[in-house]
Structure formats: structure tokens, C-alpha cells
Amino acid sequence: MRCIKCGEKAIMELPRHNSAFCKPDYLEYFETQVARVIRRHRMFDRNDRILVGVSGGKDSLSLWHVLARMGYKAAGLHIHLGIGEYSSLSYEKALCFSRQRGLELFTVDLAKEHGMNVTELSRTLRRAPCSGCGLSKRYILNREAYERGFDTVATGHNLDDETAVLLGNILHWQIRHLARQSPVLPSTGGRLVKRVKPLFMLTERETAAYALLHGIDYIVEECPNALKAKSLLYKDALARIEAESPGAKQRFLTHFLQDAQPRLQVGADDHVLRDCVACGQPTTAELCAFCRMWRQASERAEKRKRYRETASAREMKTAGEQS
Amino acid sequence: MKVIIRNPKRREIEVEGKRQVRDLLRELNLNPESVLVIRNGALLTRDEMAEAGDTIEILSAISGG
Numbered sequence: 488m489r490c491i492k493c494g495e496k497a498i499m500e501l502p503r504h505n506s507a508f509c510k511p512d513y514l515e516y517f518e519t520q521v522a523r524v525i526r527r528h529r530m531f532d533r534n535d536r537i538l539v540g541v542s543g544g545k546d547s548l549s550l551w552h553v554l555a556r557m558g559y560k561a562a563g564l565h566i567h568l569g570i571g572e573y574s575s576l577s578y579e580k581a582l583c584f585s586r587q588r589g590l591e592l593f594t595v596d597l598a599k600e601h602g603m604n605v606t607e608l609s610r611t612l613r614r615a616p617c618s619g620c621g622l623s624k625r626y627i628l629n630r631e632a633y634e635r636g637f638d639t640v641a642t643g644h645n646l647d648d649e650t651a652v653l654l655g656n657i658l659h660w661q662i663r664h665l666a667r668q669s670p671v672l673p674s675t676g677g678r679l680v681k682r683v684k685p686l687f688m689l690t691e692r693e694t695a696a697y698a699l700l701h702g703i704d705y706i707v708e709e710c711p712n713a714l715k716a717k718s719l720l721y722k723d724a725l726a727r728i729e730a731e732s733p734g735a736k737q738r739f740l741t742h743f744l745q746d747a748q749p750r751l752q753v754g755a756d757d758h759v760l761r762d763c764v765a766c767g768q769p770t771t772a773e774l775c776a777f778c779r780m781w782r783q784a785s786e787r788a789e790k791r792k793r794y795r796e797t798a799s800a801r802e803m804k805t806a807g808e809q810s
Numbered sequence: 811m812k813v814i815i816r817n818p819k820r821r822e823i824e825v826e827g828k829r830q831v832r833d834l835l836r837e838l839n840l841n842p843e844s845v846l847v848i849r850n851g852a853l854l855t856r857d858e859m860a861e862a863g864d865t866i867e868i869l870s871a872i873s874g875g
Contacts, residue, residue, distance in 0.1 A: 499853055
């Protein structure tokens with residue numbers, strides 16, 4: 488297979504574009520796609536300070552790498568989620584990446600801040616770990632960006648992530664979520680920082696190739712909590728369709744954004760944002776979802792602690808009476 | 811050839827003889843849209859031949875986060 492641009496031996500084929508590229512031309516293709524998306528969707532400009540959500544995986548590190556190469560003022564934020572060895576290794580990858588390139592990395596430790604990591608939170612609330620994890624990441628990214636004076640939050644969501652979310656939202660007819668799914672979520676004032684997804688037109692395979700070709704050392708292991716995630720099922724289904732019909736994922740997303748979503752937006756999101764009474768972050772309710780979740784978690788943890796103390800005291804009393 | 815599959819857990823298998831990458835993936839029931847195929851640190855396209863003595867690494871590109 489030959490590179491369609493220079494005729495040299497290709498290293499990466501892209502059936503969805505009916506193309507193949509050699510290494511230099513593939514890297515140029517990737518960066519051109521990112522630059523085009525940033526420009527077309529008016530995501531940010533050279534004067535903006537960008538905070539990249541950095542997990543230590545291929546997507547976030549590739550995004551940070553490409554933004555830094557393009558000369559954007561991009562710092563990283565890593566959230567330590569406390570998911571055992573996986574989180575420690577993720578942090579190491581993010582830290583190592585930032586040190587090697589002289590980029591600024593901020594870190595937030597969920598357990599230090601809230602007394603519970605994602606695993607403990609999930610156990611306490613008896614709900615899937617991914618929901619609490621996702622909510623915490625979105626909230627903390629926005630809060631840190633606002634408090635540190637960043638103009639934009641950028642995340643490494645790619646075409647596979649976006650199409651999997653789209654499929655999930657359609658399967659459950661989540662109209663409000665469908666109306667809001669976008670590569671750009673503008674700041675609507677107050678403490679809500681603009682959020683963008685510059686990789687949303689590139690596949691995970693393309694991002695992985697970019698990371699590999701640039702020697703980016705990312706965490707290959709999968710999050711243990713995500714192994715049974717529905718997103719993997721949706722991605723697998725979409726990959727099967729894509730293999731039979733190249734370009735299907737891209738068409739699915741772009742036609743949704745162009746043709747279907749404008750019709751869903753009419754009257755779908757009529758909530759007014761206000762400040763959370765506890766933390767001041769934007770919310771549609773009195774208390775934001777993040778504060779509600781952590782309040783519920785600490786109440787349950789306190790209740791369990793009291794129950795254990797009472798049970799222990801009762802046991803000691805019984806043992807004393809028997810002796 | 812030795813085939814190392816990281817999907818995402820690492821496992822190693824031996825495959826007899828040489829194959830085109832697309833045939834190797836089909837035999838292993840792996841979707842070419844979801845993986846990268848690597849030999850000596852270099853990416854391979856689907857039409858390339860994996861030789862009997864090669865060590866081939868197949869890296870999953872899909873994550874659930």
C-alpha cells in the first residue's frame with residue numbers, strides 16, 4: 488500500500504477516507520484535521536488559555552501534545568481517581584509526559600478532597616462507578632478551569648467516544664442529552680467554562696497511531712471499572728458497522744449534528760442555569776449534581792459508621808453479660 | 811510467528827506460517843477498525859505480509875472511558 492500523497496510506503500490506511508499515508512504525511516493529516524476542527528468550530532485562538540483534561544491515556548496526551556506543537560497555551564489537569572494501580576500508573580504517565588515537555592500539570596486528588604475515591608464512592612452509593620467518575624471529572628475540570636482563570640476546557644473525546652454516546656442516547660431516547668451533545672459547549676456566563684473536543688472527528692485508532700508515532704508513553708491498560716461499560720459494547724457494534732461500511736461513524740455523527748440536532752434543540756433545554764447554593768458552580772437545581780452526590784455519599788458513610796459502632800457496642804455488651 | 815495481543819490484557823500466541831495482516835486479524839477474530847498492528851515498532855497496513863519468524867504486536871485502540 489502506498490501513501491496517497493507522496494507514493495512512499497504507507498504505514499496507516501484510512502478506509503473511511505479511501506486513503507493511506509506514510510509516517511510524515513499521516514502526522515500532517517492528523518494535525519491538519521485538528522487544526523481544521525478548531526478553526527471551523529471556533530474552539531479557541533492563540534490568546535486563549537486552555538486546560539486539557541489529562542487522564543494519561545492516548546487521547547488526552549495526544550491532544551495535549553498536538554495543541555502544544557501548534558503553539559497553543561495549553562496546561563493539563565489530572566484528576567487522581569483512586570482506582571488502584573490503574574490510577575497510580577495513569578498519574579505517572581501524565582506527570583512524565585508533562586515533565587519531558589516542560590508543560591504545566593495541575594493535579595486534584597479526589598480522595599484527599601472528598602474522603603473517598605471513585606471505588607469507595609461507587610460502593611457507598613451502590614451505583615455504577617462510571618457515573619460518579621464522569622460527573623466528578625466534568626465538575627472538577629470546570630471548577631479548576633474557572634478558579635485558575637482558563638478560557639477553555641479541552642478534552643480528548645474522539646469520534647468513537649462521540650458516536651458511542653450518540654448511539655447510547657438514541658437507544659434510550661435521551662432527548663435532552665441529544666440536544667446538548669456537541670463538540671463545543673459554550674460558556675453561558677457565570678462559572679461555566681467553555682468546553683471543546685478538538686479530536687472529535689478522529690477515530691481512536693487514528694489517535695493511538697498518532698501517539699505511537701510520536702513516542703507518547705500512554706497507559707495501555709483499560710480502567711478496570713470500564714471493562715463492563717456499555718460504551719465498549721456500543722463502540723464494538725459501531726466498529727463492526729464501520730468495517731463493513733467505511734465512513735459510517737463519521738456520517739452518523741456529522742449528519743446528526745447538521746440535520747437532526749437543530750430540530751431537537753427547539754425547547755429541549757429550557758432550564759435556566761444558576762449558582763449551586765453549596766459550591767457556586769452552575770446548575771439547574773438548587774444544589775448541583777456533584778454536591779448532591781457527595782452529600783448523599785457522606786450521609787450514607789456516616790450512617791454506616793454509626794450502625795457499625797452501635798453493632799459493635801451491642802456485641803461487647805452481650806459478651807460482657809455472658810462472661 | 812509470535813503474536814502479542816494487548817486487548818487490553820496481554821496474551822501471547824504462536825501462529826504457524828506467514829499471513830497477510832488482514833488474514834491474521836480475521837483468524838484472530840479482531841476488527842481491523844479497532845486495532846493497530848505493529849512489527850519492530852513500525853505500523854503495518856492490512857496488505858502487508860507477516861512472516862513466519864516475525865514478532866507481531868496487536869494493540870487495541872479502543873478504551874471504555
